[in-house]
Amino acid sequence: xxxxxxxxxxxxxxxxxxxxxxxxxxxxxxxxxxxxxxxxxxxxxxxxxxxxxxxxxxxxxxxxxxxxxxxxxxxxxxxxxxxxxxxxxxxxxxxxxxxxxxxxxxxxxxxxxxxxxxxxxxxxxxxxxxxxxxxxxxxxxxxxxxxxxxxxxxxxxxxxxxxxxxxxxxxxxxxxxxxxxxxxxxxxxxxxxxxxxxx
Amino acid sequence: xxxxxxxxxxxxxxxxxxxxxxxxxxxxxxxxxxxxxxxxxxxxxxxxxxxxxxxxxxxxxxxxxxxxxxxxxxxxxxxxxxxxxxxxxxxxxxxxxxxxxxxxxxxxxxxxxxxxxxxxxxxxxxxxxxxxxxxxxxxxxxxxxxxxxxxxxxxxxxxxxxxxxxxxxxxxxxxxxxxxxxxxxxxxxxxxxxxxxxx
DNA sequence: CACTGTATAGAACGATCGTTCGTTAATGTC
DNA sequence: GACATTAACGAACGATCGTTCTATACAGTG
Numbered sequence: 001x002x003x004x005x006x007x008x009x010x011x012x013x014x015x016x017x018x019x020x021x022x023x024x025x026x027x028x029x030x031x032x033x034x035x036x037x038x039x040x041x042x043x044x045x046x047x048x049x050x051x052x053x054x055x056x057x058x059x060x061x062x063x064x065x066x067x068x069x070x071x072x073x074x075x076x077x078x079x080x081x082x083x084x085x086x087x088x089x090x091x092x093x094x095x096x097x098x099x100x101x102x103x104x105x106x107x108x109x110x111x112x113x114x115x116x117x118x119x120x121x122x123x124x125x126x127x128x129x130x131x132x133x134x135x136x137x138x139x140x141x142x143x144x145x146x147x148x149x150x151x152x153x154x155x156x157x158x159x160x161x162x163x164x165x166x167x168x169x170x171x172x173x174x175x176x177x178x179x180x181x182x183x184x185x186x187x188x189x190x191x192x193x194x195x196x197x198x199x
Numbered sequence: 200x201x202x203x204x205x206x207x208x209x210x211x212x213x214x215x216x217x218x219x220x221x222x223x224x225x226x227x228x229x230x231x232x233x234x235x236x237x238x239x240x241x242x243x244x245x246x247x248x249x250x251x252x253x254x255x256x257x258x259x260x261x262x263x264x265x266x267x268x269x270x271x272x273x274x275x276x277x278x279x280x281x282x283x284x285x286x287x288x289x290x291x292x293x294x295x296x297x298x299x300x301x302x303x304x305x306x307x308x309x310x311x312x313x314x315x316x317x318x319x320x321x322x323x324x325x326x327x328x329x330x331x332x333x334x335x336x337x338x339x340x341x342x343x344x345x346x347x348x349x350x351x352x353x354x355x356x357x358x359x360x361x362x363x364x365x366x367x368x369x370x371x372x373x374x375x376x377x378x379x380x381x382x383x384x385x386x387x388x389x390x391x392x393x394x395x396x397x398x
Numbered sequence: 399c400a401c402t403g404t405a406t407a408g409a410a411c412g413a414t415c416g417t418t419c420g421t422t423a424a425t426g427t428c
Numbered sequence: 429g430a431c432a433t434t435a436a437c438g439a440a441c442g443a444t445c446g447t448t449c450t451a452t453a454c455a456g457t458g
Contacts (some may be wrong), residue, residue: 007447022313028415043434102309109308110310113300113301115220155384155385159381162362162365169308169360169364170357173319193388228446238406238408245405
């Protein structure tokens, strides 16, 4: 890795955790330069525009998500076990990765859902991909016979996303110590209602 | 209503719908002055600080929410019917009120959950009050015997909030035409799982 | 009509924003 | 060691930010 790539990554590291706290749209070149002990222009040269920097942060987030949430879950056998692993990792990934202020993309979704442009499209792409990943994991649990054949997998993924969002809100805004437990209760109810009948 | 109060309300109207699109933290005195055909200083005098303006927008939002969502639901008989009315009104209130860019407070929750201060506290207070309102409506449905006595009413409200959030995301970010339907499916499942047994 | 307080305007402040430019320092190649 | 390339800097740009101050217009009251 050349020197340029190295500092670029260092900038992204800082931008990533900074954006976690103040949002992707709250990022500023000046503040970021100060935090990385660089000049504004020196930092700027690595990206060419602020929007490109913001996009880089969003892509960085996707990558870390895949490594922290999805990849470890592959160790579990496909089906309900893997689905559960994804959900558990997902709920906790903001702690595992350096995300003091919560998921960057999730926050960005609320920031940019009104403002057309490249950032909105990147967020949309990323979250749609996540929905698809969730739906695939649910579909596998149908194939293994753990969930019923008539399970609405998109509905399942939809509700999972809802559980995630409200859990984050509970943790971050309300400091609710029960948020994690409630999330699992909701997940279990979701699974139970779609579980194949065994007796 | 004096002249001052009148223009203050006009400013708030504009700020309200503007904040809906660009967020409460994205509000700027200059842009707002331009939109209301006022000078920056003239507008500024009505609030004394930007933060006070933002707080006023949040309070305005609470008030409109109560009028658009909660009050009409009081026409329904207490219990499940009223709860359902609240949920339906809630899911649609951004259309009824002038909220082209979605619920202001919900967006603000994501913006400020990391940054301590008066704004965060106002958001927190507002959303906690909503949770309590939801929980009360659920409790009434327990009293009427429509829901089981062992219903976890806070868990119920928790999951309702999740349904709301993911529905907004589906509508606003994904332009998902199924979001409303999925929300009601999720709600019905929530009710069914807590319904009292009738046979 | 004069008087009083409120409501708005205009100009300016220092700060920060994203961006551009020209130059220097560091790195890699022959 | 000379050269080419890349990386980083420092200064400045015009724009906008929230805020302050002073002055002018307006409203209501006697």
